[in-house]
Amino acid sequence: MPVTLQDIAQELDVSIATVSRALRNMPGVAESTRQLVLKAAREQGYYPNLAAQQLQRQRTDTIGFIIPTFGPRFSDPFFSELLAGIGNATAEAEFDLLVSTVAPGKDELKGYRRLVAGRRVDGLLVVRTRRQDQRIAYLLAEDFPFVAFGRTDLTANFPYVGVDGQRGLFQLVEHLIHQGHRHIAFLNAPAELMFAQHRLAGYRQALAAHGIPYDENLLRLGGLTETDGYRAGRQLFCLGTQKPTAVCASNDLMALGVMRAARECGLQVGIDVAIAGFDDIPLVKMTHPPLTSVHQPIYQIGRLICEKLLCMLRGEELAEPQTLLLPELVVRESTDYRV
């Protein structure tokens, strides 16, 4: 059985309060007593019961991260990178990290309510924001501390870290145009995702800036998995005369799917067709050919949203509640030729 304050108090014939004070280095304990307590605690192997501490202190020193995922798994390299940043930042602050997965949909809020109302965590990280994000609306209504990765269409003000996807896609499409492409397909994410809006805007902006008409047939939507990319790729490469010579995808995983489709259709990526992604996850350097992508520092963003949240939990004012990062185009061989 685990040893409690009670046990130590009994052994030393002092009160629980004294033991508690001694262990927590609070004033009001004679140095000699403190030493005795520390010694006894070490010998008996005392460790505070965290549930009791949480109940008493009314905080958990834990932050929550709910991964919004369709399907059975969340092994998306994007989330892994993000989780890495979050995990390291929480560990440094001596916080715990509670991870769970909930599919977006009507039961999604239940997962949040559980952690929030059950006071299971002190703060939450919200990722993959949506236009009208019910999670954020809920957290704002509850006045619960959180930081988001991404913006929303809500009028409310809240702390977030975002990436200027419009500018990212603008750069990417402009690059493709400079390479001589005129039929540039865009495989975007579902419209309710906030970043899909921005990236679409960037796509259209770049086309417009170069006098290229916007062709709805070249716009596809996919659920961000490799398979979605593959399916869209198969469709795009069967378009006959309007077949695109370049495809950009809203994330790298889908771009990889498009690459697979291209290969299956007998197209050599980087020669017969240009393909580019978004995120610049580590693995795109290792594909063949290496994939052009719009870099966002996912690991750093994970750290950043986490650190912002930790600041808030410490009660500090955020120097910069809302951060918008500029993404950077990384050109690799998958788009490295001129038509």
Added chain:
Amino acid sequence: MPVTLQDIAQELDVSIATVSRALRNMPGVAESTRQLVLKAAREQGYYPNLAAQQLQRQRTDTIGFIIPTFGPRFSDPFFSELLAGIGNATAEAEFDLLVSTVAPGKDELKGYRRLVAGRRVDGLLVVRTRRQDQRIAYLLAEDFPFVAFGRTDLTANFPYVGVDGQRGLFQLVEHLIHQGHRHIAFLNAPAELMFAQHRLAGYRQALAAHGIPYDENLLRLGGLTETDGYRAGRQLFCLGTQKPTAVCASNDLMALGVMRAARECGLQVGIDVAIAGFDDIPLVKMTHPPLTSVHQPIYQIGRLICEKLLCMLRGEELAEPQTLLLPELVVRESTDYRV
């Protein structure tokens, strides 16, 4: 302020106990009263305080997963897959998952002690077992529920899921020998890792079975990152006459590093040199050329160790406390030619 049992009890002018019983569907409450309580709870938005529940019930409904990671990040695709399995299995059981990262070393046990002695979690998942695994020794000594992914050299008995790495590497090396290779390098993991032992044994066993002398110069050790693979690859490909014609690595990430080194040395992977990995993480299908690898069902293993642990926590006897899975060789283009 969150609403408590007290609040509801006061509103309905009943005792806290009755409210508790009503909400938890315990007998001893009139149906009419129960309805009143449920209604009030819904209206006031009651949600149980989980810390209080944990303190009282003496369990947390949480399992812990400590990722043993050197360096600043844990964005290893292997862990992502595993985490996916674990995450989904815990979610289905309505358990929470506490994730943290601790580098192996002298402070490692502190991380475990924190969760165990602080009764922060009900059970732990231990991965990447080592020959004399202090974590497992500790958990056994504390009689704390856990399930390991991997075996150890400890004489003690404990529940685990393992993969027969010896057989895996035997198959792989035999495959390479059949392809005509005689100089087969092996880039293994650090010797203290248990699976390194098994895989090395399989490597030597295959060589011996085919009368190929074991050459120490062809054995390298690496820390499982892509960079380690790259470094070892650079060294191996500078060996002159004893240059290997095939390299197997103890995980896919290192194999990818070896591939990069090979390319830089002007070798065409799959033609000038054969390269193979271990794990068969999803991304190896997408590399160029696709990488031959020994498949272990990481996602399933994640689920499995988690489900075993959940069984134990429910107090059930495990039908099969120790599971040894057979890995499967997946031949792809990176080794798909005969010398």
Added chain:
DNA sequence: CTTGACAGCGTAAACGTTTACGTATATAAT
């Protein structure tokens, strides 16, 4: 000598649950 300050400690009330036990009322059995 009194007064005040202060160090060192104990008491007890919280934090929000769960649950063993006791008690009152109503119903059924004798």
Added chain:
DNA sequence: ATTATATACGTAAACGTTTACGCTGTCAAG
């Protein structure tokens, strides 16, 4: 009628902390 049983509830103790408050003794200042 009395007794036994069941139902519906309340009381209170527990889970292991933290901390406001109060008490005692010591010592220096007045």
